[in-house]
Amino acid sequence: MLTLFSYPELFGVADNNPFGLKIYAFLKLCGLPFRHEHIIDTAQAPRGQLPYLLDGDEKIGDSDVIIAHLIRRYGLTIDDGLTVAQRDTHLLVRRVLDDLYWVMSYSRWKDDQFWPQFRDAFLATHKDMTTAALEAARDYNFKRYFYQGIGRYEPDAAYARGLADLGVLARLVPQDGFVFGAKPTSLDAALYGSIANIYVFEIDTPLRGFVLEHQNLVRHCKAIHAAIAA
CATH class of the missing domain: 3.40.30.10 (Glutaredoxin)
Incomplete structure (x- = not known):
């Protein structure tokens, strides 16, 4: 298996x-x-x-x-109906999600305003995790952020980058259905991976505030969540 x-x-x-x-x-x-x-x-x-x-x-x-x-x-057929233009869009959106990842991660580990909430939620959920282990992971992430570049940004500048990414996604995701029609494709799975990790987390970062203001993103997230719940 x-x-x-x-x-x-x-x-x-x-x-x-x-x-x-x-x-x-x-x-x-x-x-x-x-x-x-x-x-x-x-x-x-x-x-x-x-x-x-x-x-x-x-x-x-x-x-x-x-x-x-x-x-x-x-032999999966989930993306079989996509046109060349849709496949190009698929690739471009995945690259946007790659960029958004760094800002989302920054909000949890790097930003002192939200780090305590993330740390405490993680420790409360996973009793085998220690504060020392999370602090070590935070130090490691600081190094990653510095060499990637986002760690050299002040919070407002970092979030401006992430909000620009979310703005693109908000204009892409329809009010009904999925990105390329009535059925989800692998792009919808990718969008869910990123949006759920912002929307569902009860940490009110600027990224979450943006998602909450765009009901098409919320609806899409909930639709995929329901589809994979079984």
């Missing part, structure tokens, strides 16, 4: 990282049976990053590579 290794759940979503939640939603939408293992240690992960998928003896990392692998190996 397929096994998904990803970060722990939080605030009722299956993974507190957008990329792991994206794969979780994709697997559910496609009806593929799988085991879900929540881990934090990335030592065994390809490139030292989560999520990764174990398919037999094959270990696959990177969420886009995982989805491409699953579509190819299991």
Whole structure:
């Protein structure tokens, strides 16, 4: 059976990282049976990053590579109806979500205004986690943010970048249905991974405030959440 290794759940979503939640939603939408293992240690992960998928003896990392692998190996038809232009849009939106990830992560780990709420929620949900371990993870993330670049931004400038990303998504997501029609595609799974990790978290960052003001984003998030709940 397929096994998904990803970060722990939080605030009722299956993974507190957008990329792991994206794969979780994709697997559910496609009806593929799988085991879900929540881990934090990335030592065994390809490139030292989560999520990764174990398919037999094959270990696959990177969420886009995982989805491409699953579509190819299991003949999945979730994206079959997409045009070339829609596939181009798909790629561009995924790149926007990559950018949004850094701002979302910054809001949790880097911004002193919201870090205590994230830390306390994590500790309350996962009793085996220690404050020292989270502080060590925070120090590690500070280094990641610095070298990626977002860590050199002041909060207002960082959030301006994330809000610009969300603005694009708010203009893309329709009031009804899914991005490319009546049925979800893998892009809807990717959007859910990111938006749920902002909307569902009870931490009122500027990013969450924007999502709450755009009911099309809220509706889309709830629709995917309901579709994968079974």
